[in-house]
Amino acid sequence: MNRKLVATVLVWLEAIVLIGVGIGLLVARTVSIQEPVEGSSDTFTVTAVPVAGIGVVLLSVGLLILAALLIIEANRPSHPTELAERPSADADRP
Numbered sequence: 001m002n003r004k005l006v007a008t009v010l011v012w013l014e015a016i017v018l019i020g021v022g023i024g025l026l027v028a029r030t031v032s033i034q035e036p037v038e039g040s041s042d043t044f045t046v047t048a049v050p051v052a053g054i055g056v057v058l059l060s061v062g063l064l065i066l067a068a069l070l071i072i073e074a075n076r077p078s079h080p081t082e083l084a085e086r087p088s089a090d091a092d093r094p
Contacts, residue, residue, distance in 0.1 A: 003074035010067035017060050025057075
């Protein structure tokens with residue numbers, strides 16, 4: 001499979017995942033859970049902490065770095081002789 005295609009697909013997937021994670025973190029910050037206190041009729045409020053969201057963000061950043069490395073690798077010449085075969089900008093000069 002073409003490396004540039006794989007890298008492009010990874011970058012778009014990462015953009016979608018990061019947007020989704022951002023929305024998820026915003027929603028999770030606004031959610032609060034009412035927990036009953038044992039032996040009492042009172043409740044205390046626990047704000048949802050998106051610990052899993054932090055892990056997903058770290059995973060997404062890692063995959064984004066992988067995609068960037070794939071793009072860099074795809075743009076490198078595959079063999080050193082490719083550099084010699086490319087016409088130089090100075091080739092027209094005497």
